[in-house]
Amino acid sequence: MQQSSQAPVPRIGLVVSILVLASSVSIMSTDMYAPSLPDLAEEFDTTPTQVKLTISLNLLAFGLAQLIHGPLSDRFGRRPILLWSLSAVVLGCMLCVFAQTINQLIVARVFLGLVAAAEAVIGLAIIKDLYTEKQQVKALAFLGMVIAIVPAMAPILGGYLHVAFGWQSNFVFIACMAVFAGVVIYRFLPESTVPNPLALQPRRIGTEYLRLLRHAEFLSHTLLLGVALGLIFVFVTAAPFVIITYLGVPVELFGYHQAAIVVSFFIGSVVASQLADRWSPVRLLHWGVLFILFGSLLLIGLIMTNQMTAISLVAVYSVMTFGMGPLFAVAPSRALRSIKSNAGSASALLSGLEQSIAALSGVAVSVLHDGTAKPMALVSFVLATVLLGLLIWIGRQRRVVLTG
Numbered sequence: 001m002q003q004s005s006q007a008p009v010p011r012i013g014l015v016v017s018i019l020v021l022a023s024s025v026s027i028m029s030t031d032m033y034a035p036s037l038p039d040l041a042e043e044f045d046t047t048p049t050q051v052k053l054t055i056s057l058n059l060l061a062f063g064l065a066q067l068i069h070g071p072l073s074d075r076f077g078r079r080p081i082l083l084w085s086l087s088a089v090v091l092g093c094m095l096c097v098f099a100q101t102i103n104q105l106i107v108a109r110v111f112l113g114l115v116a117a118a119e120a121v122i123g124l125a126i127i128k129d130l131y132t133e134k135q136q137v138k139a140l141a142f143l144g145m146v147i148a149i150v151p152a153m154a155p156i157l158g159g160y161l162h163v164a165f166g167w168q169s170n171f172v173f174i175a176c177m178a179v180f181a182g183v184v185i186y187r188f189l190p191e192s193t194v195p196n197p198l199a200l201q202p203r204r205i206g207t208e209y210l211r212l213l214r215h216a217e218f219l220s221h222t223l224l225l226g227v228a229l230g231l232i233f234v235f236v237t238a239a240p241f242v243i244i245t246y247l248g249v250p251v252e253l254f255g256y257h258q259a260a261i262v263v264s265f266f267i268g269s270v271v272a273s274q275l276a277d278r279w280s281p282v283r284l285l286h287w288g289v290l291f292i293l294f295g296s297l298l299l300i301g302l303i304m305t306n307q308m309t310a311i312s313l314v315a316v317y318s319v320m321t322f323g324m325g326p327l328f329a330v331a332p333s334r335a336l337r338s339i340k341s342n343a344g345s346a347s348a349l350l351s352g353l354e355q356s357i358a359a360l361s362g363v364a365v366s367v368l369h370d371g372t373a374k375p376m377a378l379v380s381f382v383l384a385t386v387l388l389g390l391l392i393w394i395g396r397q398r399r400v401v402l403t404g
Helices: 012-033 035-045 047-074 076-099 102-130 133-165 167-189 202-213 216-245 252-277 281-304 310-336 343-367 372-402
Strands: none
Touching: 012 047, 012 076, 012 102, 012 133, 012 167, 035 047, 035 133, 035 216, 035 252, 047 076, 047 102, 047 216, 047 343, 102 133, 102 343, 133 167, 133 252, 133 343, 202 216, 202 343, 216 252, 216 281, 216 310, 216 343, 216 372, 252 281, 252 310, 281 310, 281 372, 310 343, 310 372, 343 372
């Protein structure tokens, strides 16, 4: 723990509650307005592919920016970067509200992704700064469970706001949340680290990142997380057009469909936690990948047999997100075993690489847009196949360790 021994360590409940609030702003900034996407094509007189880029490029910027937010928080402290980030989120939201063209909205969304990324990476660093390993496990478990609810609730709220007040109201709501989170952090969250004047040296950052990238266990499990998260990003990017435009579901009801796959992921996480005492981590990973591969094949089967409905699409996608539960229960802890120092930078690489890889999946499904669910099925199957390859690589690592 890096916090000075002179300062009392704040209660876990208080810190996690504050981090949940800040992280909720960050998460909502990425996909709360997903139900508005089909209407934006008409609003800006543009193509669905261009509109999807407001999601996929935002997510890519969100992932890449974490690589610098971590070192920034090592250099200047966690609190200042969080407060700066939330202030910039307000500005980014206002740029979105007043965008007059699709290109202006894309630029505003990229900016919003860059600045909102801080909350995603700094929360992990704060918990590592303040608490022992056992306390970290409890804090991260609670943080993960609560934050899992936000992606389910955000599109539901966003859909109703869109119908009642227009798509811009989503960004006004996020801006208000950012202001509230900033006030709470300023008032209640203490600084958790001693700023390191050397933390922003390019050579230092590069050396630390390179060390982690050369660590096979860190890299393989981080890639596993990124590819698995890509399945969620594929849904967030493409599903609004498939479910609302292609399958005719009302805008305000789309959020419930996205909530279903998040609930499935949550259930998968709970099941994995219950099996963790009896099953090995490797066995949990195997079963998670198996569910994802099976779900991707079911999705292809739906398309080939013309059985596609909103409910059937969500049902087979829920099979995949259920399988993600074991992956996200196991892979982060195995990757984090490589993190021994510079918590901000190390957390940044873990989260940034994961988010960036996943965002590329959203870009891919945007480029392949044809108005149907075929691009979703294709990209999902490719991702499932890559997961299988990564699982084989992880298995080989384990055999090398056992025989070494």
